[in-house]
Amino acid sequence: MESTFTILAEPNRRAMLSLLATSERSVGELERQLRLPQPSVSKHLRVLREAGFVEARVEAQRRVYRLRPEPFMELESWLVPFRKFWEGRVGALERHLDHRYPEAPSKRANRAARTKGKKR
Amino acid sequence: MESTFTILAEPNRRAMLSLLATSERSVGELERQLRLPQPSVSKHLRVLREAGFVEARVEAQRRVYRLRPEPFMELESWLVPFRKFWEGRVGALERHLDHRYPEAPSKRANRAARTKGKKR
DNA sequence: CAGGTATATACTCGTCTTAGAATATAAGTC
DNA sequence: GACTTATATTCTAAGACGAGTATATACCTG
16 A cells, blocks of 8 residues: 555656546546556556546446545645644745746755854 | 655655654654664655755754745645545545445456565 | 457566665764 | 764665556457
8 A cells, every 4th residue: 555645756647636637537538638658547547546546437448537535635634734834824835936946946044053052 | 856745755754744743853853753774864854855845953963853834835735626526525435435436347457456565 | 250449467677766884074072 | 182972975785666568358340
C-alpha cells in the first residue's frame, strides 16, 4: 500500500487526476489529451485505481475512469494539523511562488549572525 | 525544482513535518524522536528547506527548524478543484465500505498484483 | 471466426533516490 | 589550542520507478 503522496508524486498522474476532475474520461481520451503512450496511461491508471483515486466503468471495450473522493479527503485530513500555520497569512503563497519560480532561490533568511546569548 | 508531492512522498520527511507542526525542533531532537541516523535527518531537512517547507534558525551550534506555510498553501490550492467531489458527499467513505464497486472484470489478472520487492 | 479497436500486462533498461559510512565544518568549553 | 558537541556534506551501492517496446486480453462488427 503506497501512500497518497507517493501516488501524487508522479506528474502525469496528477495531470490525469486534473483531467478527471473536469469529467470522467476513457483511457484513450486520457492518452490523447496527455500525449502519453497508451501503456503508460494504463499503468498509471492502475496505480491510481489500486490507491483508490479512481474507479473504472466498463463500457463496451472502453474503460471510463472517474475520480473517487476518499484519497482526497485523506489528503485534506493530513493537512489539517498544518493549517494553523497559514491561516491569517494571506498573500504568503504568492510571495512564495514568486520566490520559487523566477530566478534563483535567494536566501531570504540571511541572518546567520546574531546568535542569541544562550549560555549554558 | 521538485514538486511539493515529491517532497512529501518520503515518509520520514512527513514524520519530520508532523513533529515540527507541534513545535520547532533542533536536528538532534528530530534525530532522537524519529530514531534516524543524523545524516539522514540533515539530508531530509535540506530537501525540506530547499523546497520551502522549513527554515532554520541558528542557535549556537544548533539549527532549530520550524515550518513555513507556503508549500502547505500550495497543496491546499491544488486540492481545490477536487473539493467538489467530496463536498456534499457526507458518508462517502461509509457507503464505499458497504457497497463494493465493481472492478474491471479481468478474472485472472487478479493475482497478487503489487507485491513489493520481488523480481530482480 | 476474422479483423479491428480498446485496454492491460510483461519485460528490460536507464535514472533517480535513499540509506549508510566516513568525513568535513562550525561553534562551544576547558 | 585541544577536545567535544552539533550539523552538514560527500561518496557509493542498492532498490524503486517510469518510459518504451512488445504482446496479451477483451469486446465489437461483419
